[in-house]
Amino acid sequence: xxxxxxxxxxxxxxxxxxxxxxxxxxxxxxxxxxxxxxxxxxxxxxxxxxxxxxxxxxxxxxxxxxxxxxxxxxxxxxxxxxxx
Numbered sequence: 001x002x003x004x005x006x007x008x009x010x011x012x013x014x015x016x017x018x019x020x021x022x023x024x025x026x027x028x029x030x031x032x033x034x035x036x037x038x039x040x041x042x043x044x045x046x047x048x049x050x051x052x053x054x055x056x057x058x059x060x061x062x063x064x065x066x067x068x069x070x071x072x073x074x075x076x077x078x079x080x081x082x083x084x
Contacts, residue, residue, distance in 0.1 A: 013068075014041060015031075052083075
């Protein structure tokens with residue numbers, strides 16, 4: 001399953017940083033300039049390891065060279081590891 005528009009497999013950036021934080025600019029605009037699709041995670045999803053893991057699995061890129069990228073804090077990665 002792709003997160004791209006129309007169900008096509010595309011490069012995807014999963015953005016988990018709140019828009020109030022300056023790092024969100026690089027999470028949103030850099031990928032768009034590079035041709036990525038953006039998945040904007042809600043604040044609730046970004047704070048919930050199980051939900052975030054589900055989003056990441058749902059946006060998993062195809063095997064034909066497309067990428068899924070997400071950046072996060074150590075706490076974000078830990079919550080996902082704890083979720084499974």
